[in-house]
Amino acid sequence: MTIVYDRVALIGLGLIASSMHWAIKRAGLAGEVTGYARSSETRDTAREIGLCDRVCESAIEAVKDADLVVLCVPVGAMEAVAKEIAPYLKTGATVTDVGSVKKAVIDAVAPHIPADVHFIPSHPLAGTEHSGPRSGFAELYDNRWWLIVPAEGADVAAVAKLRALCEGMGANVDEMNAEHHDLVLAVTSHTPHLIAYTMVGVADDLRRVSESEVIKYSASGFRDFTRIAASDPTMWRDVFLNNKEATLEILGRFTEELFALQRAIRTGDGEHLHDYFTHTRAIRRGIIEAGQDTDAPNFGRAPGPVKGES
């Protein structure tokens, strides 16, 4: 139990912020955690479940005297929040964010941060398909990666402190630049999400296959896509609008490959298909060996409830 920051302010109280709160408390990393959410319903829920030591009625109140301010709002809302709180930030404080894109957030936030405050963007690679203040849990960041994206010449001590917080919450930390971050995430997160949303949309929109059939027969593969496609719509809209370039690049590569496989199906090129499908198994093994997923069949999902019990 080592306190890293005396006071941490969480702006926005959804899945990421609430998990941060519980992870900070689990390890005793902060003296006090304050919080603010725009919706009064969210603030009431936070008070009800003990999320944050103090839930404030404004972002300005929440960041007062905070040593670390974490912007946990959708990417499209970052600039307005930064602008609002900027004049009230404590000298020497650190501001970070948890946005899924970095170049656009830096462009939007950095100009507003005073010279005597450290802005160190970051991004935890963890989440679930649930959202809102009740969805957080202390273990979310255990053994997940938290990427820190410091600007050139960033204060070494301030970066080290943020890293200590992330590691204290259970995460592994890597540093990289914003451009590379956005490309890596376009591959590992943004494009997969867009594809999952698309597949679910297609299934929902077919006249010749009913929605009830899609739902009943989803265990044959489709249901995995629906989990991802149940993620928060506002967050994901903002991700795509703000990581346009990298997402479109990876989508282009994806379409190219898909067309090649489509041609192999059309022409009956079984060897091409078999080679492709064999190759992709290796990545799965790598992910399991790296502790980033379970090897239990179907992610360890329990088999469905026996008929009549469901």
Next chain:
Amino acid sequence: MTIVYDRVALIGLGLIASSMHWAIKRAGLAGEVTGYARSSETRDTAREIGLCDRVCESAIEAVKDADLVVLCVPVGAMEAVAKEIAPYLKTGATVTDVGSVKKAVIDAVAPHIPADVHFIPSHPLAGTEHSGPRSGFAELYDNRWWLIVPAEGADVAAVAKLRALCEGMGANVDEMNAEHHDLVLAVTSHTPHLIAYTMVGVADDLRRVSESEVIKYSASGFRDFTRIAASDPTMWRDVFLNNKEATLEILGRFTEELFALQRAIRTGDGEHLHDYFTHTRAIRRGIIEAGQDTDAPNFGRAPGPVKGES
């Protein structure tokens, strides 16, 4: 414990057949289960783990006096097996298969089945990313759907008996025709698998993002795709070669939708994206209410092992 068939023969001893064996034993649905696999290694494994009451050295031996013969081989191998066993089938016996496509299997198998034997194609909508004789478990079919695809004029009593076996193994049963089956599965299974294989292939092939980065940062969404893309390559090659028409139709629809979303990203049409992403949440709710998936975050996966333990 009601015996449905005195003797069941399983031809091919992978995930589906081995799960059938354990599910049949759990409910006492057959007097004897015989089994055969082409590879002697698989037969040895089956004997070692007690899979099947009797593991035979040929398919012909396994089907002798069997009341139900289940073809559990990849779709592309169905015809050869049917041809081989046809002369040795018992009068009044039923032959079924568990292939993921139905029109092509019917075309390949039906011509070989003698007039005094019932051929009733079927398809259990259940599986995992694992394969082989050790991957089966008795609960695989609990509350999953098993589709039966009888030809017009199929023997009503024989269909009822097959249905009783499937239900005895824990499954729900629906009947439909082969063409509709192949379209439904193209949506709920075949296209999602192809897309997952493609996404994993793209990630593996990028020069500017290393494989190690893809693996480490996979928890941001990508890892879900790798599970599906770790499925058996031979099985899936045969699925695509044998459900060409329906898969290409759904792929066409998918590409159309993907291009529309891509255009929305390029033009910054946030409203279109937000609407689309909101709509897809409803299907997820339907699937959870239908007992076809868990509502636990991340499929109930345990958080990653704490650092140093993995």
